[in-house]
Amino acid sequence: MDHFIYRNGGLHAEGVPLAEIAASVGTPFYCYSTATLTRHYQLFKEALSPLPNLVCFAIKSLSNVAVLKVLGDLGAGMDVVSVGEYLRARAAGVPGDRIVFSGVGKTREEMRVALEGGIRQFNVESEPEMRALSDVAQSLGLRAPIAVRVNPDVDARTHAKIATGKSENKFGIPIARAREVYAEAARLPGLEVVGIDVHIGSQLVELEPFEQAFRKVAELTETLRADGHDIRRLDLGGGLGIPYARSNEAPPLPLDYGAMVKRTLGHLGCEIEIEPGRLISGNSGVLVSRVIYVKNGEGRDFLILDAAMNDLVRPAMYDAHHDIIPLAEPAAGSPTQPFDVVGPVCETGDTFAKGRELPLVAEGDLVAFRSAGAYGAVMSNEYNTRPLVPEVLVRDDHFAVIRARPSYDEILKRDIIPEWL
Numbered sequence: 001m002d003h004f005i006y007r008n009g010g011l012h013a014e015g016v017p018l019a020e021i022a023a024s025v026g027t028p029f030y031c032y033s034t035a036t037l038t039r040h041y042q043l044f045k046e047a048l049s050p051l052p053n054l055v056c057f058a059i060k061s062l063s064n065v066a067v068l069k070v071l072g073d074l075g076a077g078m079d080v081v082s083v084g085e086y087l088r089a090r091a092a093g094v095p096g097d098r099i100v101f102s103g104v105g106k107t108r109e110e111m112r113v114a115l116e117g118g119i120r121q122f123n124v125e126s127e128p129e130m131r132a133l134s135d136v137a138q139s140l141g142l143r144a145p146i147a148v149r150v151n152p153d154v155d156a157r158t159h160a161k162i163a164t165g166k167s168e169n170k171f172g173i174p175i176a177r178a179r180e181v182y183a184e185a186a187r188l189p190g191l192e193v194v195g196i197d198v199h200i201g202s203q204l205v206e207l208e209p210f211e212q213a214f215r216k217v218a219e220l221t222e223t224l225r226a227d228g229h230d231i232r233r234l235d236l237g238g239g240l241g242i243p244y245a246r247s248n249e250a251p252p253l254p255l256d257y258g259a260m261v262k263r264t265l266g267h268l269g270c271e272i273e274i275e276p277g278r279l280i281s282g283n284s285g286v287l288v289s290r291v292i293y294v295k296n297g298e299g300r301d302f303l304i305l306d307a308a309m310n311d312l313v314r315p316a317m318y319d320a321h322h323d324i325i326p327l328a329e330p331a332a333g334s335p336t337q338p339f340d341v342v343g344p345v346c347e348t349g350d351t352f353a354k355g356r357e358l359p360l361v362a363e364g365d366l367v368a369f370r371s372a373g374a375y376g377a378v379m380s381n382e383y384n385t386r387p388l389v390p391e392v393l394v395r396d397d398h399f400a401v402i403r404a405r406p407s408y409d410e411i412l413k414r415d416i417i418p419e420w421l
């Protein structure tokens with residue numbers, strides 16, 4: 001469920017007509033709903049209750065500081081994968097003891113900043129990383145709290161580019177080697193073992209791969225405890241999928257996910273951490289774009305939009321589907337027509353949808369890509385010197401620009417012509 005609904009003939013974000021934002025901000029733009037972000041966060045809190053838990057929003061899915069503040073003010077933790085994301089979380093007012101630091105290639109400098117600033121836990125992914133972290137912590141006179149990310153070798157059955165839990169993926173350490181890795185972690189003077197971490201992939205549409213992984217984590221918890229490690233937190237990662245094609249997809253609900261977590265891990269007395277990104281941010285955002293031209297091609301009609309693959313790369317990168325709807329509500333039973341929906345970028349890959357049945361739209365009309373909140377704005381870029389797409393946040397009946405569209409002056413000023421040229 002989200003808060004993008006037709007009212008009085010026009011698509012609204014909560015109480016604000018998206019057409020009104022378009023008139024004020026220009027297109028394309030991303031728009032996020034505070035109510036939807038809040039609701040999705042709370043769904044996870046309810047799903048995990050009464051287990052002690054921390055829901056850490058995966059910042060990489062949507063990293064605008066205003067959005068982080070919405071979630072941080074509710075008590076959310078944050079999952080960061082770079083020091084840049086760490087600084088975003090802090091800028092949003094999230095205390096260090098609610099931030100977990102994930103990622104396969106943390107540098108010593110990143111470790112230092114997080115240790116000095118305050119951090120709940122590092123999820124470490126290799127032995128060399130463990131040794132580096134121990135060194136850095138020791139040099140600061142600290143001990144770094146860690147969980148080791150284990151790779152449970154389960155098939156997440158998702159898109160290959162976002163599956164992370166098979167042994168051939170670069171992530172984590174093989175679960176079969178966990179005992180020896182934890183033994184070394186316990187010997188390293190700059191580390192304090194606090195838990196186990198696992199994250200098997202993104203946009204999972206079944207519970208079963210999670211359950212397989214979590215059963216392995218439960219077993220490992222008992223083993224490591226018997227070895228003398230104080231395993232008190234289990235970080236289960238993110239990955240729960242969302243329905244991108246609303247007419248025919250129904251991924252598991254947070255409530256069912258929570259019930260499964262309790263069933264598989266509830267008896268261990270651990271604090272549960274989860275790192276959902278997409279499920280919190282995905283349906284909390286839309287990308288609004290204007291039709292520049294309708295071009296009648298050979299046997300197909302193209303809808304040429306002012307949004308492109310640089311603004312929303314998911315269709316080009318992951319063959320992803322986004323529902324596309326007009327901002328003006330089509331009358332019930334009004335005709336539709338297949339369109340190839342494309343952007344202006346000079347690549348055939350700049351195609352959002354092929355043969356998509358859409359209501360009849362014309363030049364100048366506005367459309368919205370649904371479920372664009374996650375991995376949308378964060379993956380945008382200025383390819384073709386298209387200004388970075390702005391972001392807008394709505395709450396109730398007001399909106400604010402939370403990242404402005406840069407001017408061409410600002411864009412050109414970033415390039416430097418050397419003196420000797």
Ligand SMILES: *Cc1c(COP(=O)(O)O)cnc(C)c1O
Nearest residue numbers: 058102202238239275276277278
């Ligand atoms: C990407 C990522 C997440 C979030 O994944 P979603 O599918 O957006 O929920 C969580 N944890 C880690 C370690 C990640 O890399």
